[in-house]
Amino acid sequence: MTYAQFPVNLDSIAGAPMSPSVLSAWHSAAQQGFSDPARMHHVGRQAGLLLESARSSIANSLGVNRSQIYFAASAPEAIRVAIQGVYQQRHRVSSRVIASNIESLAVLNSLENLVNHDGAELIRVPALKSGALDLDAMHQALQSSAALACIQIANAEVGTRQPFAEVLVWARAAGIPVISDATGVISHDQLPEDFDLLIAPARDWGGPPGVAILVTNPGFHWRPEEAPDRGWIGGFPDIPSAVAAAVALEEKSDWEVSAQQSRELIDVVRGKLENMGIVGFQCTGDPHNRLPHILTFTIEGAAAGALVTELDKRGFYVASGSACTADSRMPSHVLEAMGLPRESSIRISLPATCTPDDIREFLQVLPDALETVVAD
Numbered sequence: 001m002t003y004a005q006f007p008v009n010l011d012s013i014a015g016a017p018m019s020p021s022v023l024s025a026w027h028s029a030a031q032q033g034f035s036d037p038a039r040m041h042h043v044g045r046q047a048g049l050l051l052e053s054a055r056s057s058i059a060n061s062l063g064v065n066r067s068q069i070y071f072a073a074s075a076p077e078a079i080r081v082a083i084q085g086v087y088q089q090r091h092r093v094s095s096r097v098i099a100s101n102i103e104s105l106a107v108l109n110s111l112e113n114l115v116n117h118d119g120a121e122l123i124r125v126p127a128l129k130s131g132a133l134d135l136d137a138m139h140q141a142l143q144s145s146a147a148l149a150c151i152q153i154a155n156a157e158v159g160t161r162q163p164f165a166e167v168l169v170w171a172r173a174a175g176i177p178v179i180s181d182a183t184g185v186i187s188h189d190q191l192p193e194d195f196d197l198l199i200a201p202a203r204d205w206g207g208p209p210g211v212a213i214l215v216t217n218p219g220f221h222w223r224p225e226e227a228p229d230r231g232w233i234g235g236f237p238d239i240p241s242a243v244a245a246a247v248a249l250e251e252k253s254d255w256e257v258s259a260q261q262s263r264e265l266i267d268v269v270r271g272k273l274e275n276m277g278i279v280g281f282q283c284t285g286d287p288h289n290r291l292p293h294i295l296t297f298t299i300e301g302a303a304a305g306a307l308v309t310e311l312d313k314r315g316f317y318v319a320s321g322s323a324c325t326a327d328s329r330m331p332s333h334v335l336e337a338m339g340l341p342r343e344s345s346i347r348i349s350l351p352a353t354c355t356p357d358d359i360r361e362f363l364q365v366l367p368d369a370l371e372t373v374v375a376d
Helices: 020-032 042-062 075-090 105-118 135-141 164-174 239-251 255-274 304-313 333-337 356-375
Strands: 069-072 096-100 121-125 148-150 178-181 197-201 212-216 281-283 294-299 345-349
Touching (some): 020 042, 042 239, 069 239, 075 148, 075 178, 075 197, 096 105, 096 135, 105 121, 105 178, 121 135, 135 164, 164 178, 255 281, 255 294, 304 345
Parallel strands (some): 096 121, 096 148, 148 178, 178 197
Antiparallel strands (some): 281 294
């Protein structure tokens, strides 16, 4: 069996190498933007200009105003700040907070923290086997007052897009703000035209791992309290990462082309897997209403971690376990909520640089890797 000459990344959710121009932008900003942008001396003002320029660039790429963009060190940090901030603003209205069981661990852990430390009441909405939230149950939950609701744009573990537009209409009618985890969406699929608060990591679009964005709706009167004047949530601004994230997003202006190719490649992989006749095999998530670059499958009784290792030996990086943790021993709470085997999942998520040859080689080595795992 001939293995891939160079490693092929099929785990873009975990991140992807930055392009030469993005790395160059990061390096240049590191040389110029080392000072505190709140300072009034020359190098401070220079750092501030770099940070504002990055905010403006991100805003232009997303079609929003610069004042709506905030940077954070990670998506979980932005999610935490948003959830805690909105709850503190609205807890006198209601102590209820609403989320589906398939939200990311960053969302669910932040909500559980409100329950444990602030007396919040968490209303958990069940999921369907497709990986979408139960729309009827969500509608029912939104009939009563709540401090906030968390509705992801799509599920980054199985790729299923959520009925976001319908839920937002119901939440707006009830006066309930919506916090939306958009991990896996930007540069891969269309963002919703309307939202309240939206969070996404820059690694989704080829940016550095240490930065995420929080995008606010000007009609929703809340903004982060942690250094909002500098546009960075919490701690000292990582200006090189903000600049690199902005340049990376500029490079993805034609993302629809790569997204269509990703959809076609995922369809090829899905078809191949379904025709292999693997005992206990099933693809997860909605086969149609989904992110174009993600496919998760389970093989009941198989050791997913062992398959990841075998594919790694053959030069292909894939993921197993929960999408929210690097610990493959941690079962997926998403698959559990969907009623699927939760300890045998493999997820591939294609970067924009993935080619048909990469997928062809992957499908060539996959049967041998599977046979090795089953034999063990």
